[in-house]
Amino acid sequence: MSTAATRTAGPDHLWTVDEHLEDILATVRPLDPIELQLLDAQGCVLVEDITVPVSLPPFDNSSMDGYAVRVTDVAGASEEYPAVLTVIGDVAAGQAESLHVGPGETARIMTGAPLPPGAEAVVPVEWTDGGLGEGPVTGMRARSQSPEGADGHVHVYRSAEARAHVRAQGSDVKAGDRALEAGTVLGPPQIALLAAIGRGTVRVRPRPRVVVMSTGSELVQPDEQLGNGQIYDSNSFALTAAARDAGAIAYRVGAVADDAEILRSTIEDQLVRADLMVTTGGVSVGAYDVVKEALSSVGDEDEEGAGIDFRKLAMQPGKPQGFGSIGPDHIPLLALPGNPVSSYVSFELFVRPAIRTLMGLDDVHRPRTRATLTADKALTSPKGRRQFLRGTYADGAVTPVGGAGSHLVAALALADALIVVPENVESVEPGTEVDVVLLG
Known part of the structure; x- marks a missing residue:
């Protein structure tokens, strides 16, 4: 890592949240664009404006099953005095050859079929006798009528204005219009539009590949039997899910035991499929903090600038953090603390913006707002630390959930917001306006 902040910060420097985030975002760069097939591009970000090559719809077409007519031929039509028109044929969707509707004539037309020359409007089949001579078609008869009609004529019981039930050429988008702007995230509606205008591939920045691994010999996988002193590994599941929620393709690696060489080897094996690596656990000052042991010297023999910097942040939870790059391609690596709440809060503040x-993307942060604190008592916060408390947000108010403990997973599961208490504030009274990070 080679940012100015890292070069000038000493080992005892207490980093602010903003300094750490700035260091990360100054180092991480957007992935290079590639050309992808439409379905492979879902969730990716466009790097080019998309111009419409052909209008949508590309031709005037019917929005109803019915009959294509001339307006003058059905003027004044009613159930007592229906217009009787000669049926000259059918017009189906995708039909290449088109009939010409002349005076006193009509063509049976299906939804999406092109409006035939001479016709000016479409009357729904329910406004006719369907060519059966038995009054207006309704209910089951509207769905089961014979397509051939009774005698080559149809009775029309209502008049129609020009362009009635006709989708005009270009009424959706016109040729030459800008369909999508660069920077658009491609979801299902955007992919539908690209397909509709004939684009089979698109140039995008790919979704980043994020490898998540947790560390700790005490960790057991869900569905396995817990032994003495063991706990289930929840962090790797939470962070992998969070990475996918942020837009990444995320790979979860099972918990790695407290062995520096095994951890180093596992990380090196995962580099081939990583644009970003995230570890959780082993970054503080404990005797078995293997992430720190395994990665502190990484980069000594690599290109200049590689390596992981472990630092302390003026925040709660999440004081111990690590950031840098690893391997010959300098893959960014964020080392997060091991307590569940600490790791998740750290992800939201630092890893999610890196993924975005x-x-x-231009806007890489969760949305923020101001909200009124609703609580039974004042919130306390350690001096000099920016605290992030879990809460629930609704209608301009936020309520704390659980306590400040970094192990409270159940409380975290109920939260949809983080309450931010600044470094210079030690107490927040109920009714005070606070900053809130919205997680939903």
């Missing part, structure tokens, strides 16, 4: 930056 790799995607090439």
